Amino acid sequence: LGLTCSTKTVFLDLSAxxxxxxxxxxxxxGDRPHGQQFIMxxxxxxxxxxxGTKFTVExxxxxxxxxxxxxxxxxxxxxxxxxxxxxxxxxxxxLRGWLVPNWSEKGTFMIVTQNKEKNRFHGHFGDVITGLExxxxxxxxxxxxxxxxxxxxxxVLDNK
Numbered sequence: 001l002g003l004t005c006s007t008k009t010v011f012l013d014l015s016a017x018x019x020x021x022x023x024x025x026x027x028x029x030g031d032r033p034h035g036q037q038f039i040m041x042x043x044x045x046x047x048x049x050x051x052g053t054k055f056t057v058e059x060x061x062x063x064x065x066x067x068x069x070x071x072x073x074x075x076x077x078x079x080x081x082x083x084x085x086x087x088x089x090x091x092x093x094x095l096r097g098w099l100v101p102n103w104s105e106k107g108t109f110m111i112v113t114q115n116k117e118k119n120r121f122h123g124h125f126g127d128v129i130t131g132l133e134x135x136x137x138x139x140x141x142x143x144x145x146x147x148x149x150x151x152x153x154x155x156v157l158d159n160k
Contacts, residue, residue, distance in 0.1 A: 006030050010042045012050070013152040014134055016143045024111075024131030025156065026099055033085040034101050035125040038109060041070055042153045046082050048072045048107070055138065055148040065139045066102050066110030067150075079106045099126030111135055 008028050014021040029035040041050045048070050055065050069077035086106075096115045101123065102108035111128060113135060128135065138148045 008039055009129065009156040010039065011152075011154055011156060012042075012131075012150050014055075014138050015149055015151040016138070016147040020151070021138050021143070021148065022131060022134035024134050025129045026111075026126050026131075027129050028099065028126040032123065032125045033083050034109075034123060037081065037083050037086065037107060038099070038126065039155065040082055041107060043155060048078065048082065049153075050150050051153050053077070053150050055145050055150075063114045064100075064110040064112045065135060065145060065148075067108055068102060070107055079108050081107050097128040097132055098124045099128070100124050113139055 008030050010026050010028055012024045012026065014024065028038050030039060040046050041048060043049075044051065050067060050070050052071050053067050053069065056068050069079050072078050086101075096112055098112040100110050100112060102110045137143075139145060
């Protein structure tokens with residue numbers, strides 16, 4: 001699939017309580033280990049997947065929403081990395097719409113929802129290109145964030 005060297009666009013369909021919230025499109029940097037792992041978990045190529053996982057609200061001023069665990073092939077949830085190449089990465093000041101690791105050596109992610117001067121995140125590896133309003137709605141008081149699920153996810157194929 002050529003996932004290790006180029007930027008890919010993926011989608012996440014979010015739902016809560018049986019109701020669709022919407023679709024988010026994310027440009028993922030496939031040349032970065034966290035980006036490679038994210039694509040693997042979106043596609044489920046190694047068994048584990050983000051499909052069916054639930055979001056959590058992050059602490060520290062509610063600056064983003066993220067996944068703390070993913071569903072393994074045998075059913076249990078895990079946060080273990082799929083790639084041995086995941087290492088601690090430098091901190092960057094995070095911007096709204098960034099895709100960042102929750103923990104630099106785990107299989108988790110967070111989407112930054114707020115621009116704050118003090119936001120510092122482990123290595124940025126993707127950007128929301130459309131659907132930030134879906135993320136905002138999922139993070140709003142309309143839903144209990146732990147009811148928000150990735151109901152479907154996949155890669156957007158090039159038209160070439």
